[in-house]
Amino acid sequence: MTTNDLKSALSSAGQAHLWRHAESLPSPHRDAFVGRLLDLDWEAIPDLVARYVTSAPPVATHAGLQPAPYYPCDPESPQRPYDAARFRRAGERLLAQGKVAAFVVAGGQGTRLGFDGPKGCFAATPVTGKPIFQVFAEQVLAAQRRHQRAVPWYIMTSPLNHDATVSFFRRHNSFGLSPADVRFFQQGVMPTFELGTGRILLAAPGVVATNPDGHGGSLRALWDSGAVACMKSRGVEHLSYFQVDNPLVNVFDPLFIGLHAEAPDSSAQMSSKMIPKAGPGEKVGVFCRAPTHRGPRTVVIEYSDLPAALARETNPDGSLRFQAGSIAVHLLSVAFVERLNTDPAFALPYHRAEKKTPCIDPETGSAINPTAPNSVKLERFVFDALEFCGSSIVLETRREDEFAPIKNAAGVDSAESSRALQSARAARWLASAGVEVPLKDDGTPDCTLEISPLTAASPTDLRGERLPTRIERGASLAL
Secondary structure (H helix, E strand, O other): OOHHHHHHHHHHOOOHHHHHHHHHOOHHHHHHHHHHHHOOOOOOHHHHHHHHHOOOOOOOOOOOOEEOOOEOOOOOOOOOOOOHHHHHHHHHHHHHOOOEEEEEEOOOEOHHHOOOOEHHHOEOOOOOOOEHHHHHHHHHHHHHHHHOOOOOEEEEEOOOOHHHHHHHHHHOHHHHOOHHHEEEEEOOEEEOEEOOOOOEOEEEOOEEOEEEOOOOHHHHHHHHOOHHHHHHHHOOOEEEEEEOOOOOOOOOOHHHHHHHHHOOOOOOOEEEEEEEOOOOOOOOOEEEEEEEOOEEEEEEEOOOOOOHHHHHOEOOOOOEOOOEEEEEEEEEEHHHHHHHHHOHHHOOOOEEEEEOOOEEOOOOOOEEOOOOOOEEEEEOOHHHHHHHOOOOOEEEOOHHHHOOOOOEOOOOOEHHHHHHHHHHHHHHHHHHOOOEOOEOOOOOEOOEEEOOOOOOOOHHHHOOOOOOOEOOOOOEEEO
């Protein structure tokens, strides 16, 4: 697109104010601003404004929702027995063949934690204070050692934290991984639109207001960055997707991988893990079976969108009927990610959020600090890809084993609660290996414990390790 083409495109898209603003800038700043405008997709923007900004999409009724089927933690459960050993072997085989890579979404900052830097750099473990990135790196390194294969790790950053993240890995020598096996790329952004008019806002003179395009944008970023091409060249067929705030995530779960790849009801396109919800009001998405124009599909309904009456429904045993809570852990086939990016029929929808966005008046340059929502931000959600699967499986996992998110400075889902959960899991693993672990009256460990992924990825990995016979009360021990 030439500069003249841009002027015409802006006018046709109802964004002529951006050209007038460009003309008001001094030459060097004008050229840079025009260059940024040329990077935007002006063919798509008018449709986005019409569908999501100047009019809100219709609210889904969620009629016909049913609980999503899932594989229970206990493979011998009468609810749905399955051959866990068979699927675990299948997962181990895929790992040994180098067909599985790790993919972490790590575009966030630690602002809510009172931490100045990328969230992955935050000290997360209860004894040694390892950063979250190191916990994941040790899982990748452990998988490489176990299977004698290089395992690639793809890390999606954001424009806000990309340089700091890359520098952090360089300072720490990629935590023992080969830099050739760690690939960084940035999340995409969307322009922020003015509520009501659909005009693109300006954050400052010569600066378009933008917002991250959501975790669903990670699938586009994989494609645009060349990461998908890299995976294909390395023979990677499946991608383990997780988010940066959960240091207990099991990145390479052979049972999950095997079910995803070989379960009879899996299309091997996208699979998910779930935990039973703690209560009807827990703020996690819920796996449901929903009618779609493609037929019945497993989908995630956001907690705020699940009708309250359904959220409270219970089974005869008192458990929640809609209990399958999403922990943002998925497996995706590389072929499926490629199709999501190349087949227009597989394009993920956008979600609309009204926000208060500081900006400037494009005509006068004066600052605007809104006291009420003045903007619409658009983002995509990764779980919306489930609707495009031929079939999708869900595996139950134990909250206490795999879900200890760090989101808040204090209270629920905080660094403190996560460290306590990490220590409690280490205590259970050690107790299962015959170590005497002191407990408080409430059953929690009366000590602080940490087990590196390089030491054990599961309780069975502790067999044969040189372990203490007992832990002293009040001790602080890292293995």
